[in-house]
Amino acid sequence: MTPGKLSGVGVGPGDPELLTLKALRLIQEADVIAYPAARAGAGVALSAARPHLRADQELLPLVYPVTASPEADLPSYPQVMRAFYDSSAEEIAGHLDRGRNVCVLCEGDPFFYGSFIYWHSRLKDRYDTTVTPGVSSVMAAPAALGVPLVLRQDTVTVIPGILPAEELTRRLAAADAAVVMKLGRTFAKVRDALAAAGVLERAWYVERASQDRQRTLRAVDVDPTTVPYFSIIVVPGREIP
Amino acid sequence: MTPGKLSGVGVGPGDPELLTLKALRLIQEADVIAYPAARAGAGVALSAARPHLRADQELLPLVYPVTASPEADLPSYPQVMRAFYDSSAEEIAGHLDRGRNVCVLCEGDPFFYGSFIYWHSRLKDRYDTTVTPGVSSVMAAPAALGVPLVLRQDTVTVIPGILPAEELTRRLAAADAAVVMKLGRTFAKVRDALAAAGVLERAWYVERASQDRQRTLRAVDVDPTTVPYFSIIVVPGREIP
Known part of the structure; x- marks a missing residue:
């Protein structure tokens, strides 16, 4: 057969x-x-x-x-x-x-x-x-926010939230635009890393991008105890107009 | 109105x-x-x-x-x-x-x-x-190759080929998985940066991913004089089985 x-x-x-x-x-x-x-x-x-x-x-x-x-x-x-x-x-x-x-x-x-x-x-x-291939949440989250991700000479780095705090901070500090995936119970650590890398103020949060219960807010306003795994942080690049 | x-x-x-x-x-x-x-x-x-x-x-x-x-x-x-x-x-x-x-x-x-x-x-x-949102060539190129891009704790960095040679090398050396976009006349510089970063041997090349004239080969085998702008380099992550 x-x-x-x-x-x-x-x-x-x-x-x-x-x-x-x-x-x-x-x-x-x-x-x-x-x-x-x-x-x-x-x-x-x-x-x-x-x-x-x-x-x-x-x-x-x-x-x-x-x-x-x-x-x-x-x-x-x-x-x-x-x-x-x-x-x-x-x-x-x-x-x-x-x-x-x-x-x-x-x-x-x-x-x-x-x-x-x-x-x-x-x-x-x-x-x-x-x-x-399919549409990734890396593309769906900025569309949900109405916030462009990256342009021109900027790089974009996708970072799993499960990395250790020091490596998260190092990767975020070195990035132009960044996306952090796999959040959930790692969120408090990720938020601290965003702050340590100096990008918390320009970071956005998207929960369940494109789904019925989609939620978007500034990362700084997120309650870490409510974050599901399928949520994402978006740090737009420096060249976005 | x-x-x-x-x-x-x-x-x-x-x-x-x-x-x-x-x-x-x-x-x-x-x-x-x-x-x-x-x-x-x-x-x-x-x-x-x-x-x-x-x-x-x-x-x-x-x-x-x-x-x-x-x-x-x-x-x-x-x-x-x-x-x-x-x-x-x-x-x-x-x-x-x-x-x-x-x-x-x-x-x-x-x-x-x-x-x-x-x-x-x-x-x-x-x-x-x-x-x-739409399907990006970042996702279409690995699918065309049949080569997975990234898994588990690896990060992935998307890098414009228009960056200066030193910054390309630095970004590639710091990356786990990497994708280089916007090639064309920048290809010889990008290939040199892949070699300097020690990743040329595991880098793939995709021309016109998903289109009629799609072409895939190892980056090391590419003739730099034939590379169109809509081509891409894929360096799979270290955790790919």
């Missing part, structure tokens, strides 16, 4: 209208729709794509074993996650081996901090694999 | 199938389709959107007065460009004042190194203005 094809499809930041036409086509052509999910719920990738699914498509949730502290801080975390990516890759492979096309929904873009990278590394040499 | 609405719409990296559903809707609802263009031709933004236009829509090309050396190196360049953005903003305003909705097509994303930022700064306080 000819194996199925694997596609990693960026579905954008959450608004179902921010899927590309190509993502829509690939989703509707797929036999199996796989998507990462937390134990607590289905996640952004599925909710962005759900209005576009056919009724007869098989859903394959790939459920993370660990998504929050304190478990994510345990020494066993890397092995637990490796075992998860191994076993979920084999679930995907099982469908491909039966000749079924599998579309993996990816929040934002598949190759930009996406879990799809782990499945891609395990499956790309065994199956016909393609990747379709 | 109620003024029209202004929308800046990201149309993605060139493939007409990489428009979002929202971009498609806004384009089809607009009375006037404005787009940046070089004197030599219509440009990527219009060609990505053209299959989606209605026959009765008015096209408003915003033609750059200067797009290449040696003119772009002249001391008068900033004033010439400022006058162009002033006068083209007034052209857009003329349509808005007559109650017509104007959609400005933006290659990639409007707020990510986009000329739309100049029109936005001149018009946002006078008219109802919205921005719709």
Whole structure:
């Protein structure tokens, strides 16, 4: 039997209208729709794509074993996650081996901090694999704010909020424009780093960019205890008029 | 008369199938389709959107007065460009004042190194203005390569190839993952900076990502005399499996 094809499809930041036409086509052509999910719920990738699914498509949730502290801080975390990516890759492979096309929904873009990278590394040499880019929250957050990100000679650095405080400060101080992703419980540390780097006053905060419960405010006004993981800091570049 | 609405719409990296559903809707609802263009031709933004236009829509090309050396190196360049953005903003305003909705097509994303930022700064306080994010070539180039860009704790820095050689080298050496945009005649300098920063061997090159004449190769194999402006360097992060 000819194996199925694997596609990693960026579905954008959450608004179902921010899927590309190509993502829509690939989703509707797929036999199996796989998507990462937390134990607590289905996640952004599925909710962005759900209005576009056919009724007869098989859903394959790939459920993370660990998504929050304190478990994510345990020494066993890397092995637990490796075992998860191994076993979920084999679930995907099982469908491909039966000749079924599998579309993996990816929040934002598949190759930009996406879990799809782990499945891609395990499956790309065994199956016909393609990747379709998507709108990243790096672009969706400035659009939500109505604040331009970067222009002309400025660089822009995207920084994971999970970095240690000193490295956050160093990266922010060296950047022209900057975006900090992966916030949540790291927010108080990130805010302190923004202040230490001298950019807190020009930093913006976007929660759930493009989604129903989107919220935008100045970073300095954010209550750190209310920040979800899917929120982002935007520091516009120096050349913005 | 109620003024029209202004929308800046990201149309993605060139493939007409990489428009979002929202971009498609806004384009089809607009009375006037404005787009940046070089004197030599219509440009990527219009060609990505053209299959989606209605026959009765008015096209408003915003033609750059200067797009290449040696003119772009002249001391008068900033004033010439400022006058162009002033006068083209007034052209857009003329349509808005007559109650017509104007959609400005933006290659990639409007707020990510986009000329739309100049029109936005001149018009946002006078008219109802919205921005719709698009797929950037930062995401389209790794997808074209089949090479993941960034994961986990790595940062990613986007660097304009027009920076001086020393700053290019310094930024590349400090980066985890990196993307260099705005190449063209700057390519030999960028290649030297990649080598000086010790990342040339793991750097990839993508020409016209997602477009008909897309070309991908290792950066070390590129002939600097053949590089168009719309090409990009991708240096994957250190944590990619």
